[in-house]
Amino acid sequence: MLSNNNRAFVRSLSWSCLKTSKNRNFIAVIAIILTTMLFTSVATILEGSEQTSKEQMIRTSGSKFMMSIKYISQEASDELEKDPAFSKVGKLQYLGSIDNQELRKIPVDFVWANKTLMDGFFVEMKAGRLPEKENEVLVDTMILEMMGVPAKIGEKIPFHYEVNGEQRHRTMKVAGIYKGEANETDSTVYVSRAFFDKEMTGISVPSDGTAAAGSICLYVSFPSEKDLSVQRSQVLKKAGFDPDAQQGEQDFVIANINPAYDGQNAASPGLIAAAIFMALVIILAGYLIISNIFRISLLKDLRMYGQLKTIGASPKQLRGLMVKQADFLNLIGIPLGLALGYILGKGLLPVIMRATVYDDVREIEPRLLVFAASALFSFVTVRISCRKPIKLMARMSPIQALRYQGDEAGKSKQAKGRESKHRIFQMALSNFTGSKGKSFFVVLSLSLSVVILNSVLNFTNCFDQETFVRGQSGADFVVSHLDFGVSSESEHNVIPQAFLTEASKRRDVEKEGAVYCYQPPDDVAESALSESNGDYDGILTAKVRTVNGKPYTLRRELGKMLFAFDQEVWKRCKVVSGQLDMEKLKTGKYIVEVSEFINNGQDYDESLFSLKPGDKVNAVIGDTKLEYEVLANVVVQPMMLFSSSMGEGGYLALPSEEYLKLFPGKLPIHYVMDAKGDSFDDINAFLKNYEEKAQANIKYTSTEKIIQDYKDFKGIYASTGTILAAIFGIIGLLNLLNVILASAAARQREFAIMQSIGMTRKQLRRLFVIEGLLYSAVAGVLSLILASVLSWTVVRQLCGMEWFCVYHFSLLPATVLIPIYLVMSAAMAFVIDRLWNNGSIVERLRISK
Structure with missing residues (x-):
């Protein structure tokens, strides 16, 4: 075949x-x-x-490692290091803490570690090599800067350090330098194995679970991130540990999965939904x-x-x-x-x-x-x-x-003679409605860009700057220590006296005041917490013993943090119940229960309060007894309090005068102030210059920074939505251009015939332009309808979900964009008509065949 x-x-x-x-x-x-x-x-x-x-x-x-196993014996370490389940094993042994005065700002440790651990701990070498000789160390750039040592290989550094309580000192030589992070919260000086072994002479590696000189910590990774909890259990069981044991129980070991990997195995439903939605839209x-x-x-x-x-x-x-x-x-x-x-x-x-x-x-x-x-x-x-x-x-x-002969040809109805003056418009309308499917796609693609842009800008224009700033700021300026919220040590959380002295001299500030927070001396905190098993009640927080003479049974967590406010700070609080009588507070007989606003400076959770006005409270914190009557329940901006709270959500607060009687010499954790008159820029410049001084050790937040955050936040939404709308707009205009262009090419014969029976060149151009305008006009009407519906439904709903939004209906972006589309449609139709409908009638009839 x-x-x-x-x-x-x-x-x-x-x-x-x-x-x-x-x-x-x-x-x-x-x-x-x-x-x-x-x-x-x-x-x-x-x-x-x-x-x-x-x-x-x-x-x-x-850490890049997936799991850490801390404070294990040498035998357990040897066995775990050989486990084939691990793809990487980093090993670290702690020697002691460095006590140099220049480094008191952050905790710094002497440790030995293998190369794998250093790589996993982001140790990026800037110069030199790893320590090999007994007197060599690897230090970071920030340590060298704080100690005033040039960042050069071979420089000598005198170290004062402690090994299991024994004070030692040794001058070490810089063998390598690695990159330090700005504002780092702690640091490590890596020593050679020779130095570590010599310093450990006479000291045994601690038994399991003990954090001391010689303690071994392993940081490990698996070949796969899948089911890390299962893999954790398997390797611990093989090593003789109980993966489910709690602290204090037999075979317990500290083995934690890195939070960066925990829960990362599956994409969130929100991300999947967003990806599917975007794919469908595209x-x-x-x-x-x-x-x-x-x-x-x-x-x-x-x-x-x-x-x-x-x-x-x-x-x-x-x-x-x-x-x-x-x-x-x-x-x-x-x-x-x-x-x-x-x-x-x-x-x-x-x-x-x-x-x-x-x-x-x-x-x-x-x-x-x-x-x-x-x-x-x-x-x-x-x-x-x-x-x-x-x-x-x-x-x-x-x-x-x-x-x-063309899907538009011959479909228009014959018009009555009395309607002849509108004949061109009727012909254009007939051509527009002659192919409903084609017209629908063009109109829809044009409308999408208008609707998206209007909805996005309508939503972002509902952002209220005053509400946003009020919800994020308690004052024009809030000053804290540079390391506030970074270190838990008291000396690193308070504002230096030098700044307080400087600020008190200024005459362009008003409503200034200090915020205090109880933090015990370091030696007391360390010794007490080492025996507390994580129970801070009575050590870092106030232990409430009785309320109105009866045992306090509503304790939710681990006591109540103790704050103190100056008078101007009290004025920034919102009273929930009771009366904030300043005269009564000054008597030293009253205390206030404080909570914080929830995110927006307006709402609060009343259930966090466990005391009520009139309650007689008996509590203890450290060695100090607290016996007061509750005057009121108040809420305050979160930035006025501690960066991370311990204990119950309802805190205790005293007037600063009473607090300083109980704990003399304490410095505040915050200093708040407002600008007097138009002096905001002057104060801002003063704080900025002071912040940049060496050894200044302060940072501050201002309403100016919050306003800039607001503008950036709003700009992200607006720019992303505008880009998406622009893409749809380009697609819509290309679609319209294609329709008009294809219409001109496909209907050359029709236009030539109409001109042969009397249609003028001007009328043909008007027909073309009106037809192009009809697409944009109908798209504009549809856009206004859809944008209105979305504004009253979706945009209104979104505004209700964001505390800083104040909804108002708007079609301004749509009304601005629609005339632009109309002009562009008319211009495209005009240009295409000039390009395609030239030449004689006979030539165009011949070409169409």
């Missing part, structure tokens, strides 16, 4: 069709580029945000334009397809003809879209991440998986877009195709 291979013919014909449809090809390639760019940028942002979040969580934890956007392009192109060339059918071309061959054209356009559009999408995603990622706590974005390397997935999505979108035109072609018989 004879057979022939028509693949070469189909390929040649496809290429010929591509060469004769340059305008179609250009718009289709732009659409494919945009679709691929959207997929790639979104995938890059999602991938980059996940990488950045995880990497910064790991960096925050201080597919819709790409489908709207690509499908319309191929549909109009098909109708334009339908007579050619009819002729091919009459000479024996099968539906499969015709399908292949169109698919090959689409695939060729994919080859051009997808690579360009991938490159542009990666650049866009990489540029947008830092902007988007600034809205989160993970704002230090690392360099994002292009991933093959992201590119492959984006290319596949774009390819599938183009193929889906071709299906409808292909089905239309397959259903149409050769006779119907050969008779086809």
Whole structure:
């Protein structure tokens, strides 16, 4: 049986069709580029945000390792190090703490560690090598800076340190320097094995669970992050430990999974939902334009397809003809879209991440998986877009195709003579409504950009700066120690006396006041806490013994933190119950229970209060007894209190005069003040200059910083939404351009016939312009309706979820954008008319055949 291979013919014909449809090809390639760019940028942002979040969580934890096993014996260490379940094992042995006066700002330890541990602890070498000789050390740049030692190899540093309570000193030589982090909360000086062994002479490695000189800590990683808790249990059981044992029980060991890995195995439902939603939106956007392009192109060339059918071309061959054209356009559009999408995603990622706590974005390397997935999505979108035109072609018989003169032709109704002055508008309206499917896609794609932009800007314009600032700030300026919230040691949490003296001299401040918080002396805290097994009640927090003479039974956690306020700070509190009588407070007989506002400076949780006005409280903190009557329950801004609270949510607060009688010489943890008159900038400059001084040891928060945070936060939402709206707007305008262009090409015969029976060139141009305006006008009306509905529903709901939003209805962005679309539509129609409807009537009739 004879057979022939028509693949070469189909390929040649496809290429010929591509060469004769340059305008179609250009718009289709732009659409494919945009679709691929959207997929790639979104995938890059999602991938980059996940990488950045995880990497910064790991960096925050201080360790790349998945699990730590602390304070184990030498035997247990040897056995665990050999376990094949681990892919990496870092080993650290603690020697002692460094007590140099220059380093009192942060805790610094002498340790020995292997190279694997240093790599996992982000030890980035700046110069030199690891210590080998007995007198060599590896130090970080911040330690050298604090000690005033030049960052040079070979420099000598005198160290005073403590080993199991024994004071020692030794001058060491710098063998290596590694990068220190600004504002680091602790640091490590790495010593050689020779030095460690010599210092440990006569000292045995502690038994399991003891933190002392020689203590061994292992930091390990597994080949897979999956089921870390299961892997933890398995390796601990093999080593003879009980993974479920609690502290104090037999076979207990401190073995913790790194929080940066815990819970990272599965993507959050919110992230999955967002990714699916974005994928569907992008597919819709790409489908709207690509499908319309191929549909109009098909109708334009339908007579050619009819002729091919009459000479024996099968539906499969015709399908292949169109698919090959689409695939060729994919080859051009997808690579360009991938490159542009990666650049866009990489540029947008830092902007988007600034809205989160993970704002230090690392360099994002292009991933093959992201590119492959984006290319596949774009390819599938183009193929889906071709299906409808292909089905239309397959259903149409050769006779119907050969008779086809354009889907707009001959569909308009005859107008009455009395309506002739509106004939051009009626013809344009008839052409617009003649192909409802085509018009719907164009109108929808134009409307989407208007609706998205209006909704995003409507939402961001509901952000209320005054509410945001009021909810985040308790005063114009709140000053704290540089290490406040970083170190738990009292000397690192209070404001230096030098600053307090300097600030008290200023005459351009008002409503200034101090906030105190009870923190026991370091020696008392250390000795007491070492025996407390984590129970801070009566040590760091006030132990409430009785209320109204009866045992206090409502204790929720570990006592109540004790604060003290100056009079001006009391004025910044909101009274929940009772009366804040300052005269009574000054008598020294009263105490106040304090809680904090929840996030927004307006709401609070009343259930956190366990005392009520009139209660007689008997409590103890350290060696000090507290016997007072509760005067009121109040709430205050969180920044006025401690950065991390211990004990119950309801704290105790005294007037500062009474507090300083009980604990003389204590310094405040905060100093708050407002600017007098228009002196805000002067005070801000004073604090900024003071903050930058060497040994200043303060930091401050101002309303100016909060306002800038507000503007950045608002800008992130607005810029992201505007970019998305702009992309949809470009797609919509390309769709409109394609429709007008294809209409001009497909209806050349119709226009030539109308001109041959008396239609003027001016009337034809007006018809074209009105037809273009109709798309934008209908899209504008639809946009206003949809934007109104979304504003009253979605935007209103979103505003209700954000405490700093004050909802108000707005269509201003839509009303500004719609006239721009109208002008652009008219301009495009005018230009296309001039390009396509030139030449004589006879020439255009001949070309159309």
